[in-house]
Amino acid sequence: MNNVTTWQVISTIIARDWRVAMRRRSDILNPLLFVLMVVTLFPLAVGPGPDVLGRIAAGVIWVVALLSSLLGSERLFRDDYLDGTLEQLVLLPTPLAVTALAKIIIHWLLSGLPLVILTPVCALLLKLPMDGWATLMLTLLLGTPILSALTAIGAALTVSLGRGGALLSLLLLPLFIPLIIFASAAVEGALVGAPILGQVLLLAGLMVLTLTLAPLAVAAAIRVSVN
Amino acid sequence: MTSLDSVTSHPVAQQQGTEILLHAQHLSSTRANRLLFRDLELSIPASSVLYVAGPNGSGKSTLLRMLAGLYAPSSGTVSRFATDDNETWQRQTLFIGHKPAVKQALTALDNLQLQAQLDGAQIDDPWQLLETVGLLGLEDIPAQQLSAGQQRRIALTRLWYSRARLWILDEPFTALDQAGINLLQERFAEHCANGGALVLTSHQPLTWQPQQLQTLTLGGGHE
Amino acid sequence: MAFSSFQEFIVMGGYGFFVWLAFGGTFLGLGLLVLRSVVARRHLEKACADHMRRQERLARRQKQERSR
Amino acid sequence: MWRWLHPYAKGEATYRLLGHWLPWLAISAALSLLVGIVWGLAFAPPDYQQGDSYRIIYIHVPAAIFSMGAYTGMAITALIALVWQIRTAEWAIAAIAPVGAVLTAVSLFTGAVWGKPMWGTWWEWDARLTSQLILLFLYLGVLALYYAFDDKRTGAKAAGILALVGVVNVPIIHYSVYWWNTLHQGATITKFEKPSMATSMLIPLLICLLGFALFTAAMICWRLRHEILRQELHRPWVQQELIGQEKLN
Numbered sequence: 028m029n030n031v032t033t034w035q036v037i038s039t040i041i042a043r044d045w046r047v048a049m050r051r052r053s054d055i056l057n058p059l060l061f062v063l064m065v066v067t068l069f070p071l072a073v074g075p076g077p078d079v080l081g082r083i084a085a086g087v088i089w090v091v092a093l094l095s096s097l098l099g100s101e102r103l104f105r106d107d108y109l110d111g112t113l114e115q116l117v118l119l120p121t122p123l124a125v126t127a128l129a130k131i132i133i134h135w136l137l138s139g140l141p142l143v144i145l146t147p148v149c150a151l152l153l154k155l156p157m158d159g160w161a162t163l164m165l166t167l168l169l170g171t172p173i174l175s176a177l178t179a180i181g182a183a184l185t186v187s188l189g190r191g192g193a194l195l196s197l198l199l200l201p202l203f204i205p206l207i208i209f210a211s212a213a214v215e216g217a218l219v220g221a222p223i224l225g226q227v228l229l230l231a232g233l234m235v236l237t238l239t240l241a242p243l244a245v246a247a248a249i250r251v252s253v254n
Numbered sequence: 255m256t257s258l259d260s261v262t263s264h265p266v267a268q269q270q271g272t273e274i275l276l277h278a279q280h281l282s283s284t285r286a287n288r289l290l291f292r293d294l295e296l297s298i299p300a301s302s303v304l305y306v307a308g309p310n311g312s313g314k315s316t317l318l319r320m321l322a323g324l325y326a327p328s329s330g331t332v333s334r335f336a337t338d339d340n341e342t343w344q345r346q347t348l349f350i351g352h353k354p355a356v357k358q359a360l361t362a363l364d365n366l367q368l369q370a371q372l373d374g375a376q377i378d379d380p381w382q383l384l385e386t387v388g389l390l391g392l393e394d395i396p397a398q399q400l401s402a403g404q405q406r407r408i409a410l411t412r413l414w415y416s417r418a419r420l421w422i423l424d425e426p427f428t429a430l431d432q433a434g435i436n437l438l439q440e441r442f443a444e445h446c447a448n449g450g451a452l453v454l455t456s457h458q459p460l461t462w463q464p465q466q467l468q469t470l471t472l473g474g475g476h477e
Numbered sequence: 478m479a480f481s482s483f484q485e486f487i488v489m490g491g492y493g494f495f496v497w498l499a500f501g502g503t504f505l506g507l508g509l510l511v512l513r514s515v516v517a518r519r520h521l522e523k524a525c526a527d528h529m530r531r532q533e534r535l536a537r538r539q540k541q542e543r544s545r
Numbered sequence: 546m547w548r549w550l551h552p553y554a555k556g557e558a559t560y561r562l563l564g565h566w567l568p569w570l571a572i573s574a575a576l577s578l579l580v581g582i583v584w585g586l587a588f589a590p591p592d593y594q595q596g597d598s599y600r601i602i603y604i605h606v607p608a609a610i611f612s613m614g615a616y617t618g619m620a621i622t623a624l625i626a627l628v629w630q631i632r633t634a635e636w637a638i639a640a641i642a643p644v645g646a647v648l649t650a651v652s653l654f655t656g657a658v659w660g661k662p663m664w665g666t667w668w669e670w671d672a673r674l675t676s677q678l679i680l681l682f683l684y685l686g687v688l689a690l691y692y693a694f695d696d697k698r699t700g701a702k703a704a705g706i707l708a709l710v711g712v713v714n715v716p717i718i719h720y721s722v723y724w725w726n727t728l729h730q731g732a733t734i735t736k737f738e739k740p741s742m743a744t745s746m747l748i749p750l751l752i753c754l755l756g757f758a759l760f761t762a763a764m765i766c767w768r769l770r771h772e773i774l775r776q777e778l779h780r781p782w783v784q785q786e787l788i789g790q791e792k793l794n
Contacts, residue, residue, distance in 0.1 A: 528778055
């Protein structure tokens with residue numbers, strides 16, 4: 028009798044992916060280096076003037092966060108699909124949505140959280156005024172779980188296809204648009220001292236919505252890809 | 255058009271007493287609009303073996319994945335352990351497919367312990383278990399440095415600690431040397447002895463003679 | 478001595494914070510590099526011990542196979 | 546050709562040779578760094594223009610120079626490794642890269658901190674700092690490529706080729722960044738030239754330069770010894786070296 032409990036499944040999946048990630052550090056560091064390098068390109072392109080840079084800083088950091096989460100999406104299900112562990116996850120007695128949630132959490136821990144920690148450096152490079160920093164990090168803290176959840180859906184859908192990269196961004200970018208709008212509006216508001224509670228609460232609501240519904244979609248997508 | 259042409263099942267003593275672990279009626283499957291099999295009927299009593307034979311591409315793997323619940327049949331029903339509650343019968347079933355579910359970056363020891371946690375099993379001495387499956391001396395090397403046969407042995411350790419009653423194994427003998435095959439067949443005999451059932455596909459004939467053997471040959475293959 | 482007292486040396490003509498931050502960062506960076514090499518040495522010893530034990534287990538395995 | 550170089554292609558000979566040099570290098574590095582920094586910090590006169598904040602020069606300039614130096618050294622080692630297939634040179638690539646990366650990060654950090662009292666911002670897109678930042682990305686690229694391979698030999702070869710390509714681009718990047726900086730000269734006023742160096746200021750700088758040079762060389766030798774041990778782990782002389790005689794028999 029396999030009497031594994033839901034909590035054991037979640038913690039084992041997170042432990043396993045954590046151990047695999049620690050063995051292959053470059054999978055975590057490459058998206059972060061990508062963020063730093065793309066952020067460095069903007070001053071070289073539009074000039075180092077603080078006025079221009081300061082205005083576009085929040086938007087640039089958010090767009091780069093999106094692209095780096097797409098970059099890191101390969102790691103979500105690709106290895107599991109190739110070595111057969113994805114099949115075993117489908118056959119677990121606990122509901123597949125729970126497994127999907129565990130996958131989203133570990134993906135966020137490995138790609139979203141480091142991004143939030145890296146934001147001050149990017150804000151410094153892009154001359155974002157200091158009073159916008161806290162709001163930017165808050166919106167990223169609320170936004171990256173949404174990124175991870177939506178990317179998980181896209182990754183699960185395209186995992187059985189050979190080259191899913193371009194298709195994946197095609198599927199996901201439209202879903203990210205409300206995220207970008209509310210996040211940059213919040214930082215813009217913070218810069219001029221306007222109240223930002225509205226946008227932040229909207230983002231938080233969006234996060235809760237995505238984190239509850241996405242695992243179901245990911246579970247269905249995995250079943251489709253596995254057979 | 256391939257249809258199930260012969261179910262050569264040995265005269266199975268259908269004692270009333272034995273419990274039927276899995277029963278499937280009118281199973282049919284089309285894969286990429288190619289009919290693999292139609293109107294398949296089978297039932298697996300306890301401590302019996304179902305040996306699925308047939309040429310490549312005859313739908314053996316698809317049938318096994320269907321029995322394991324990975325793949326919904328185009329028509330027909332599969333009932334397992336006389337319940338339709340997905341969770342209870344999945345706790346009783348173990349499926350090992352073509353690909354050994356082994357993480358390449360982790361060592362055999364890590365893979366074993368993590369998979370055991372997912373199977374809800376407690377292993378007292380993982381080193382000893384790895385030795386019994388013939389991985390002595392290879393326990394702490396990343397799995398990608400091991401050969402296909404050795405990686406399959408990591409996956410097969412589940413047969414030693416899992417308490418699932420129904421085993422569904424897709425070509426368990428691939429990439430295994432003769433010693434590995436004999437080891438596995440002894441384990442199968444033990445499993446059937448204490449009431450477990452086994453469904454397997456293979457291209458090698460079984461050297462061990464189970465008491466209740468059903469052979470199911472899927473005909474046709476590539477037209 | 479460019480500074481009359483130790484106190485003045487710390488204040489560094491008003492730029493003390495930046496000078497000491499820069500020097501502190503440098504020694505931290507170089508110190509981490511040195512530390513990493515020390516840790517690498519210990520890690521190598523452990524890897525070598527693991528390797529030796531693995532050789533013994535493999536030898537035992539060959540002996541088993543020959544005796545079977 | 547270069548007959549004397551061949552014995553050092555094998556691991557053990559190099560390991561023993563580096564073993565002789567390492568203690569001397571380490572001691573002289575520590576001494577000259579100590580003397581240079583204490584002299585520069587405490588005894589050199591303040592700059593008439595920047596006051597005492599210019600003392601950061603004693604670590605910023607050596608770090609910047611040797612970050613470039615290490616990269617060029619790495620490229621030369623890569624050339625030797627690829628052309629003459631000398632294994633020790635391959636291991637040297639993996640030994641130099643992290644040291645160079647840390648030196649670049651240090652020079653970047655000290656440059657940014659030095660910029661704060663002068664320009665009022667923690668980061669300024671000044672030509673020198675920008676090209677240092679790009680050099681850091683080049684280093685991180687080489688390191689990421691080296692660690693992406695499981696088999697360290699192919700990893701070192703690939704990283705070597707990237708280092709060679711990089712070293713050709715370093716001057717190009719350098720001048721394009723300077724041109725970019727003058728293009729936007731209006732936006733930022735950069736008076737970051739080296740302060741006019743009186744001899745009493747110059748001597749500690751030279752000692753610091755020597756100190757950093759010895760430190761870099763010592764670190765590279767030390768790490769190279771570790772790379773040799775790591776690559777030849779299965780060899781008996783490594784086991785004897787690491788485990789020591791008493792455990793062996």
